[in-house]
Amino acid sequence: MSDRPVTPILDRVQAPADMKALSDRELAQLAHEVRAETISAVSETGGHLGAGLGVVELTVALHAIFDTPRDRLIWDVGHQCYPHKILTGRRDRIRTLRSKTGLSGFTKRTESPFDPFGAGHSSTSISAALGFAVARDLGGAPEHGIGDAIAVIGDGSMSAGMAFEAMNNAGHLGKRLFVILNDNEMSIAPPTGALSSYLSRLYAGEPFQEMKAAAKGAVSLLPEPFQEGARRAKEMLKGMTVGGTLFEELGFSYVGPIDGHDMEQLLSVLRTVHDRATGPMLIHVLTKKGKGYGPAETADDKGHATAKFDVLSGKQHKAPSNAPSYTSVFGKALVDLATEDDKICAVTAAMPDGTGLGQMLDRYPSRTFDVGIAEQHGVTFAAALAAGGMKPFCAMYSTFLQRGYDQVVHDVAVQRLPVRFAIDRAGLVGADGATHAGSFDIAFLANLPDIVVMAAADEAELMHMVATAASIDDRPSAFRYPRGEGVGVDLPDRGEVLEIGKGRMIRDGSRVAILSFGTRLSEVERAAEKLAAKGITPTVADARFAKPLDRDMILALAADHEALITIEEGAVGGFGSHVAQLLSDEGVFDAGLKFRSMTLPDTFIDHASPADMYATAGLSAADIEAKVLEVLGVTAIETRRA
Template sequence: MTPKTPLLDTVQRPADMKHLSDRQLTQLANELRSETISAVSVTGGHLGAGLGVVELTVALHAVFDTPRDKIIWDVGHQCYPHKILTERRDRIRTLRMKGGLSGFTKRSESPYDPFGAAHSSTSISAALGFAVARDLGGVVPEGLGDAIAVIGDGSMSAGMAYEAMNNAGHLKKRLVVILNDNEMSIAPPTGAMSAYLSRLYAEEPFQDFKAAAKGAVSLLPEPFREGAKRAKDILKGMAVGGTLFEQLGFSYIGPIDGHDMDQLLPVLRTVKARATGPILIHVLTKKGKGYAPAETARDKGHATAKFNVVTGEQKKAPSNAPSYTRVFAETLLQEAAADDKICAVTAAMPDGTGLNLFAERYPSRCFDVGIAEQHGVTFSAALAAGGMKPFCTMYSTFLQRGYDQVVHDVAIQRLPVRFAIDRAGLVGADGATHAGAFDVAYLANLPGFVVMAAADEAELKHMVATAVAYDAGPIAFRFPRGEGNGVEMPERGEVLEIGKGRIISQGARVALLSFGTRLAEVEKAAEALRARGITPTVADARFAKPLDRDMILQLAEDHEALITIEEGAVGGFGSHVAQLLAEEGVFDTGLKYRSMVLPDIFIDQASPADMYAVAGMNAAEIESKVLNVLGVAQIGEARA
């Protein structure tokens, strides 16, 4: 049921908010919260983060002049209320759907999204860039005004945020950073920064300030009086812990109640009117605010499927197969029960990677390092050097952030870090920013690396066991998001022979060599080809590095055509096969070789099947590729 939103109905763009009173802005926030809940109940998506910043979103757009002023949302998953207020309400129920609105900020979607995001901790760097461009006379269609970064407490665990703050403090540009402190990123926040922020509002001076702020807003301009020593003393008296940010060159104010317009609006207006250098406003919010099912959820309603607005019950399609993530998690638990050297490392994604189960069973051997993939990789490297068997468990798209550490700290030192790479391939509604397209290409080119891809959930179990047993250097295995194929599962994983693939079915003329879970589509294509009188050989490579040289060269010798299929970008498995064939002179024999990889584009959100159709990698496209290579007409009967 669509909520009644009489005031929100009058707001198409932020300019429409300028004539509203503070009381009306509070009402607008309430209506915006209801509209956000209603929209996400239809589409699914990130709910809790957006609900936590509803009042902040209204206040920012009411005070600042967007799109001339640039609001940069860190990660961007909290931007649904922002999209509703910025000329996109009529499309808000297309969130994360094919042809619909992105679930994150996206430059090509709206001038109100000045900087796209989906990974964390980039907002302060981007805001500083806009501030410097403004002062250097940069020109964009909307103009360049103030730059405002909104960054969550979880994102402050990443070093990039501090690199940006250090630079901003040095440059002394007019810049606003809003620290959205909700004590809950995706998982409970981790580390010293989290403890530091917790102390800020536990200390009595902060409690006194919070109580006084509502009725004593006149105090707030004091910290901005240039050169006034008393202002600095007042600031430190109100906020003892704020000195960390001051040492980085920021004037600090807060913490303030991020759900109280009587605090938010005066603070933001004061900053807009009087700030001269970098300012950090510490805002306390509650993730999932205003919707009981989200507030009481373990992850505060971080990500949800479609749901019933009244009950909060999610509408998930039933499945008879376990998810790949669950298979990985349960297999790792099984292996860890027999080997006390196995430990697990994740970067703020224990639930998403299944390691919450490991943490419950073996808390002393599970480490959530926060949004700090670079640290997580090097930490894992030292664990390996210290005699442990670390499983560095990250989404493919997030592991990219730690690539230098993979090269320098793991590969060069040949340390046996086990990389469990979740969300391999195209991931659906999260779109291009979360697609695991590049890990095979960026790992398989490293000397001494072993790179595997599971064709199904049983193979994944074998690859976990293989990684446990492998101590000669780094080893990685990748698996996709979603449910498996429903194959029969072994009791225990078997240790695979390194660099050896398997023949699934023997045929003639053309060999289809799959790497990863496209194998199911390959087998569908093979069935369709058999109906045409063509019987292909189907093989599962299992390894992109080292390649199964004997199997590949035999396939090349026995068939007139060889086609590789993988869920990754050019430069991955197929490129390594081509290199092998070229070096062995196989192309001189007339072999027809083709490599099916993800196209050289970023594919927007849709269902995984639709995304793979765009990529040309579903069964029909594989069948068409075979017919084309063999020179068989695609209408009518195939040649015998």
Template sequence: MNASRPNTPLLDQVQSPEDMKQFSDAQLCQLADELRQETISVVADTGGHLGAGLGVVELTTAIHAVFDTPKDRLIWDVSHQCYPHKILTGRRDQMRTIRQGGGLSGFTKRNESPFDPFGAAHSSTSISAALGFAVARDLGGAPEHGLGDAIAVIGDGALSGGMAYEAMNNAGHLGKRLIVVLNDNDMSIAPPVGAMSSYLSRLYAGEPFQELKAAAKGAVSLLPEPFQDGAKRARDMLKHMTVGGTLFEQLGFSYVGPIDGHDMEQLLNVLRTVKTRAQGPILIHAITQKGKGYAPAESSADKYHGVSKFDVISGKQHKAPSNAPSYTSIFAQSLIKAAEKDTKITAVTAAMPDGTGLDLFAERFPNRCFDVGIAEQHAVTFCGGMAAGGLKPFCALYSTFLQRGYDQIVHDVAIQRLPVRFAIDRAGLVGADGATHAGSFDIAFLANLPGFVVMAAADEAELVHMVATAVALDDRPSAFRFPRGSGTGVDIPDKGSVLEIGKGRMIAKGSKVAILSFGARLSEVEKACEHLGAKGITPTIADARFAKPLDRDMILQLAADHEALITVEEGAVGGFGSHVMQLLSDEGVFDHGLKFRSMVFPDTFIDQDSPAKMYAAAAMNADDIEAKVLDVLGVGQINARAN
């Protein structure tokens, strides 16, 4: 797509960070410029995360130039900003395979490179992991690896996750040599929220802190102009206040900063001083700019956080048009319509207003929409409190992120039977982000909770009905899941109907075998049955709608009327199919010879690829469903014997 690649004479000499040791500081500055252009060129060809990586180009270059990676363990929080890191660590020739089947992961991954000591993709984990490496170093763990310094790079948005503070509190107590770099770009995916963001904006470069802070002297004057005035005002304001050190110092860290994260000279001086003289845990506060050095990213509201393939010159992204609205937008519009009639409806998300559609809800109801930052545990219990207080909260999270709030779902919502409504986006396999972002487990971990109502939308019309059902359900917790991307193109009702709890629907009446679908694989079930019809086999098709409570009557009737029953779901072992099998077992149905099969995700983590190929790897497409029907009826075996 972008035929011409940037001229990178210094970068061409770098196969590993060791090759950077020969460069002068001036050459390292040039190397960073080349690295930025290479990163832009790569993502233009592949799509992926861009803005965050552009913001840490100088930081990445300086850390690898000063420290001895991989002996010194460099851990990136979330790690969506790791593209420049991958380019410098021997993976440049593979970068145009990133986020594709068989290619590089879009995040750090332990089995991909020794320069990725700890995998990531979720937030706020880096300090905990780095502290673990520091303890392993001091206790002689894995001496063959020659453990050195532990360096965590954490973004300001990740500091809204409580785990980061748990780690800092423990690190301050242990007093181990640990280096934390705070990448403060005042921007995560969406603008950061909360007291920590306000606190960071007030921090200033104080008096020199022994020789460490002396290395960063003049930090205010060296900051980019947009940051200078604010830092000076903060200093003047605080001159007359008695302050017992920064929050980080109160937690036991030495604090250095803020420093300009794009000034290579300043970065190198600070990092070299820290490397040679730091004792105990230390935090380096670096001010950066997300999307730095690429004008279209700098001017974009999201700083080109995640992009499709794009033209380098214009920045125009190449997105395939869709004829159907996305499930996310259908959810958002349905919730907005319901909230226009019901003032008790509120909405909560965890740093993903755009991704969950709640940015649209916030525009319409700014006082009833809450972005709590990267804090799913708080989001769940916060919703529990609102529900206990008489409101109707919708907790909108990706399936993969909901996992982080599971303890709160159990103790703060389910046990107390509070009517929190969980809108679970990105259910199922999601493509380029791979295993870390797949929505594989929510059916299993929610449907085993007493009193929970668990729904899955087969199409966008069903999603509208499930939003209405959740609004009306005020005596227990509920959840409805839906996939990423565009809907199937069905007609969307203006108003959702409240579904009868625990009741599915019949789609087509057939004989011999029944297929009971839960969720968005219904369209694949219907395709499979079209193919089977050409072979003289007409399965019954049913949409369960509910995994909890089950439609007991429908399931038992399907079992009684057919030789075989097959369940299909977009989830891991232990979900909907397991509950159906438990019901059939309890009722003694298997004693009468029913053949039962459950189609679920395989017991493995599926790497990134296109969604279609991921579902093929999971054996969950129409061809796989057709093969399962033939197998359970013995047709495949008969044909094989005939041949």
């Protein structure tokens, strides 16, 4: 406890209501203490650091001015919510962040009444705030009451179309709500696009700061003697790209930009808009990601996500790696192919490093496109690249590809365009929890006609699947792989092109066959070793493809064994369902085959380590072993005798 920060004012704050009695000077000191507590806590747990440090003053000011939880404070994405959790009765649990049974790393409705709307993906906050504002005016939730609705959204999240759809609707409805644009010029990767350039131009010229604020502020909120001067300033600057023109055209009154680390300025502006606003307001706040902690401020990603670290040095405590990560293997394999084929290009949505495309961006910047947080656009953009004769790899996390699913169907699959989807973070991802779990891509992709869907069992297989996808020019394809390091197999110099729809046999056995799709294969092999020690020798096969299925291999396994078990790191409706459909169509069940499909359960699994999550899901080696014994009707006593 001795190395934890001294926090005399924070110690007096058990809930935001306790902040109402604090002076402005004490609120500024409270922000310093919250920043120190955040750094201390994340040094012990790991997690998203930089985003929270950038909004410490803003968090304190919002809770001091507004009446949360009656006023609904909605944090977009939620990366920045740790200071919010510290101030809303969860300080005593803040060192359980992202651990099993601990606090979520994001906002979560079931965790606290101060989290009115959960999030893990970006750009949802304005839609949610508008929903709360309309529910308030329609008399919703009378037992609790709804006051104001406040959305805090980053400039990176503003690049997503959903944010503008919400602002357009909010401007039309004219409801009182507040959008805080947290402009730190950085989401996870440096922001890209015209909107980022527009926001940068708003404060590019320091001498004009005060004039811009006066010219483009909500004139009606100023004291009467200043209103005419503000109108004249606004007219004088008419035609210049300054202030909130874009937002005002959408129906919002605009105030800013203001210094998000100046508590006096924040409190003054928020008190004014709180007291006087009647319709939608946009408050443009300039912040610095990683503010107040040197190692975060100087890091390329501003301390976006860290492992446990030493507070004094900032050095992270990362476990030594025994194998390259799947992400880095994909990135290198793609660069190698792009070196040989100048038609290969890559698309990602604000995650070049997270998806392994940083290597491609460095080597071939003209063929690598970061479209910002805009997955829908990214998928259609890739579709047109394919239609134009290029060979696009669209690299997205499984959970983010969900946001572009209509485009996968409408713009890619229907037109049979050869977009190659590289699906990172497939399966359960650990500390980020349910919002980031790649649970559904097998099911939502494999049900599309004429698509090739692959899953790598190890990092060498991933290299083969990158090469295979590059060779497919007549239809869309996808390959999935998990977060983290590989199995540790030897890697080839180049990936080999696989025969489409053909799996591989791993070991021959009898009575029961286990057909694996994806990286559960290593757990299957562990289970097989334990079963062999008990006198049971299962056949093990790696399907490689969920679409098209290896019909010959599956039907042969069904004919030669009493039971067939499929296993996958995906939800019900995926690989196992397709195998069951094949067996049903072929009448195999009529011959008495015992069939079981091991999938992720029909529930959302909370954050924990990946191993704990897979144990909860019933997909560990022990679970596979138990399933084999169950389907064969073998008891523990019988196995001991064997």
